[in-house]
Amino acid sequence: MTKGPEGFEQFYSEMYGERWPRLKEALLAPKKHVAVANPFSKFKFSEAPLHVTGVSFEHDVRESFPQPEKTEEGYMNYYLMDAASILPVEALDLQPGEKMVDLCAAPGGKSFLCALKLKNQGLLVSNDRSAARRARIHRIFDDYLPKSEQKNHTVTGHDATKWSLYQKSIYDKVLLDAPCSSERHVLEDSKELAIWAPGRTKAIAISQFAMLASALDIVKVGGTIVYSTCALSQLENDDIIRKLYQKRPGRFELIRKEFSFGEPTEFGWQVLPDNTGWGPFYLAVVKRTK
Template sequence: MSKKGRRPDFDTYYRDLFKSRWEGLKQAMEADSSHAELSRGLLKPYYLDAASLFPVRALDVEGGVNILDLCSAPGGKALAIAGSMGPEAQLTVNDRSSQRRSRLRRVLEEHLETGILSRITVTAHDAARWGLYEQNLYDRVLADVPCSSERHLVQDPGHLKNWSPARTRHLAVQAYAILAAGFTALKAGGILVYSTCALSPGENDDVIAKLLKRQASECRLLQPDGTIGEATEYGRIILPDNANGMGPIYYAAVTKARAF
């Protein structure tokens, strides 16, 4: 760590987390990510980080009728959900930002046929307040929350200069609010997947741990299958230095049981 009383810089902060692995991990993030072609159910292919598909797989989309994507823009995961959902399923995609929502609409309209689009609703709500208005309604909820996105930071010095541990802590608080709202909106027996593209356990496992503690009577952890990436205490993380350039992506899955 840096001298007592001084804020650690970016490299010091993550070197403390990843030890000798950090330099190799940072170098892997500075390179281009490994992209996958998403084409199932689409009019034309969409390209995204290959690791982004794993949270959608953990969601078990085929088993859901009423599906919610809380932080949907730019739309890659929404396309993956739409391409896998059953013929009776309805998908709600949400983003509070008008600019990001416009991009989301464009992505959906360019890649999905009219029949699927007719079963998708685009909304503009504050994801952290969703549970105040809809409770116990959705079979599947994806909470792919805003996060530190360290790969973006190391590739953009302009954004990196604004990084601080305080921002990571703020994002973790916001992430928990969104996760808790999504859990409130989830039906008993439904599946909620929480995901980030962050490295910090404070934005990943620690957020899930808080939900498991505060919703102990109802929240049950699911262990997502996967041979790609590394197991964490509550989920999995895919890191580019150990996954052919994919990631970072963290994801964890929970279900809602009836309260005792």
């Protein structure tokens, strides 16, 4: 198959059919943001916040926001993210006191939201193999949370594909927001687009499945895994769950989640910007049964 811009166009137009032109246009449009208010900064939105239904965090939606800054309490006032990126945290249904691991946690926004859900009870492990990215997680937590609210938080640098060699059946919840093709970024970067090849998404999918298989071993029986990506490629989304059915039959069941924006897929939920203005984002929820 052709590489570069032509190959990219061919690959995704075959995958999305008639929808691709408007989806591509939406991917190239300016991104929208949600500002999730930080309760420890005592920050209040100056205007009445606009809300995305189904997101439990106090938040505002605007075309653009100023960069976050510290209030007199010494903590950042809000965290900026795509509304779709909040959904995996919502899908975890975290309860105070539970033990969870965020397997690919950097830059740290989802871990921050998980910390708010856990209320400094239980255990929150934020993992990333890169030392530089782990430093960013530490920085996010120090910028947004008092030290007294970080007592249940640990940052680790394990290989997520091999975690199950060292721990098994430990966690109530696992968030696997897997490194992915990030096609929106590729489209915006001419150098990345010039070297794109279909082998990229195939190689990434192999690593993603290894991480998900490991996650299935480290979550407790009865525990929940949320698998998510910001990929458009189905090889990295539904196909990963399909492979889990093939390789780990009888060990899990699918938990269907629906949200106020986005659309169902064969195994999960997808948010695409042509219909919602948010995303792209995909998630699927599995519960370990044995």
